[in-house]
Amino acid sequence: MKRIIKLALLFVLGLFVLYPSIRTILVSLTADQGFSFDNYNYIFTTAGSLVAIKNTLIMGFLTVLICGFIGTFLAFFVHYFEFPFNRILDKVLLLPLVVPGLIIVFAFVQLYGESGMVTKTIQGIMGLESIPFRFSGLNGILIVHAYTQYIYFYMNVSVAIKELDRNIVNAAINLGASPFRVFWSIILPYIGPALISSSILTFMTGIGSFSAPNIIGGGFKVLTTQILLSKANMYMGLAAAQAVILSLFAMSYMGLSRYYEKKVSFQINIREHKNQSIKIENPIIKGIFLLIALFIIAMIFLPIITIIILSFVKPGTWMIEIFPSEFGIDNYIRIFTRKRSLAPFINSMRMALLAAILSVIVALPAAYTVTKTRTRLKPVFEFLLMLPFALPASAIAINMINGFSSVLLGKWVLLPLAYFVSMFPMAVRSVTISYERLKDQYMEASMNLGAGGVTTFLRIILPLVSPGVWSGFLLVFIRSLGEYTISAFLFTAANRPISMAMVNSMFEFEIGLAMAYGTLVLVMTVVGSTMIKSIQGFIE
Secondary structure, eight states: OHHHHHHHHHHHHIIIIIHHHHHHHHHHTEETTEEOOHHHHHHHHOHHHHHHHHHHHHHHHHHHHHHHHHHHHHHHHHHTEEOTTHHHHHHHTTGGGGSOHHHHHHHHHHHHSTTOHHHHHHHHHHTOSSOSOOOOHHHHHHHHHHHHHHHHHHHHHHHHHHHSOHHHHHHHHHTTOOHHHHIIIIIHHHHHHHHHHHHHHHHHHHHTOOHHHHHHOTTOOOHHHHHHHHHHTTOHHHHHHHHHHHHHHHHHHHHHHHHHHHHTOOOOOOOOSOOOOEEOOOHHHHHHHHHHHHHHHHHHHHHHHHHHHHTTBOTTOOSSOSSOOOBOSHHHHHHHHOHHHHHHHHHHHHHHHHHHHHHHHHHHHHHHHHHHOOOTTHHHHHHHHHHHHHSOHHHHHHHHHHHHTTTTTTOTTHHHHHHHHHHHHHHHHHHHHHHHTSOHHHHHHHHHTTOOHHHHIIIIIHHHHHHHHHHHHHHHHHHHHTOOHHHHHHOOTTSOOHHHHHHHHHHTTOHHHHHHHHHHHHHHHHHHHHHHHHHHHHHO
8 A cells, every 4th residue: 555655646746747847947948949949059059048037146145135134133133132012023923924915015006116105205205307216127126035035034034043052152251252252153054055955946946936026127128028928928938937947046056055065064952041031221222222122123124014095095196196095895796796806816826725725635644655655766755745845936837838738738727737837845744743752652552453554544644744744735725826937838718817907907097996906915924924833833
C-alpha cells in the first residue's frame, strides 16, 4: 500500500511539476527549423531584452536591501526594546502578509498616484504647480515592495532576536566593547542566517513581482512583464526562454544563499535566563518611540482603510475632487445582484477551493514520505516538492501552458491547477510540522493491536495531524483567492477571477467597484488568517 501511494505521489509530482518544467525548457530550445538557441540568442543580443534582465536584477537586489533594512530595523525596534504598544505594533506589522499584493498596488495608486489623495493634498497645501512626486517606475515598484515584503526579514530576525542571549551582549559591553563592535561581532553573526534566509524569499519574490511592474511600472521593463507580452503575441518559445532565465536567477540565488548560510551559521548555546527586552525609562525617548510606533501603525493601516472606504464610493460621483463625497453600498449591491459582477467572486472561490483541496490531498502523503519514511527516493520527493517554491509564478504559468496546451489550454480547470502547483508547497510545509510532532509510538501501537494501514491513518494519524491539514488548506485557499500573476496568464472568459475583475474595473474607472472586490478578498483573507492563527495556537 505504501509503495502504491509513493508511486502515485511521484506520478502526480512528475506530471504537474517536473513535466511542465521540462517542456518549457524544450520549447525554449525550439524554433521553426527544430532545435535552436535562437530564443536565447535574441534575448542576450537585443537591447530591450538586456534592459529587462538588468532591471529585473536591479529590482531584486534593491528590494532585498530596502526590505532588509526596514524589516531588520522594525524587528529590533519592536523586540529589542520595551515601550507602550510594542505588542500591538508586532501584530500590526504582520498584516501585509495576508493582504494580496494587487490590492495594495491599487490602494497605493489611489493614495500616491498622479491623482492620488495624498499627492494632491500635498500639492494643494504647498501650492505647487505640479505634483511633488511620481508614483511610477522603479521608485513606485520599490515602495510597494517595501510595504509588502519587509515582512520576511521582520519575522525571521524577530525570532533570532528573541533567542539571542542578552547575557553575552551585556558581558561584551561591560568589558568595554562599543555598541558598534557588539553589533558587528555578536549580534550580526547571530542573526546572519535569518538575514540570508529572508533575503532568499525577498529576492525570489522581488524578481518574480508582476502586479506592481505591470500596473505602475510604466516604461520600466522586467522579465515578468516581458514574458506576458511574449505570450500575448504568441511568441511561446521566447516566453519559455524568458521564464527559464527568470527561474535560473531565482534558483541560483537560492542555492548560493543556502551555501553561504551554512558557512556563516552561528549559534550561541549558553543561555540560562529568559531574554528581557530593554525597558525604555526616559520619558522623552519613550515619547519618541511611541510616536514612531503610531506613525508605523498609521502607515500600515492607511492603504487598507483606503480600500475599505473607497469601496463605498457611489458610482459616477468621484470625478475631479481630491476626496470622495458621496458614499453608499451600491457597489456591493451590484456585485451580489448582477450575475456578471458576481461571477468573478464565485469563480475565485471555486478555484481557490479546488486548489486547496488538491494541495491537501498531495500534502498528506508527501509530508508523511519526507518525515516518516526512509525511502531512497526521498531526495527526489524533496526536490519536486520544493521546485514550485523556487519558481516565480509567471514561470509556473508558462510551464502549465507548455505542459498542457494541447489538452487544457483555454479550459476552466487549468487556472486552479496552476494555483495548486504554485501553492501546494505551503500546504506540505504546514502538514509536515504536524507530522514532525506525531509520535511513532501511536502508529506502532495501532498496528500492534491489529489495525490495518488504512484504519491507522483514518483513526489515529489523520485526527492528530488535522490541525496542520486545516492550516495548510486555509493558507492555500486565501492565497489563491486574490492571486493575480498566474491569473493574468491563464484566465479565460469562463473563469475570470476576482483579481482580473479588479483590474478591469480600475481601467474602466469604476474605482468603487474595484475596491469592493478588494474588500471582499481582504475580509476573506483576514478571516482565513484568523482561523489559521487559532489552529496554530491549538497545535502549540
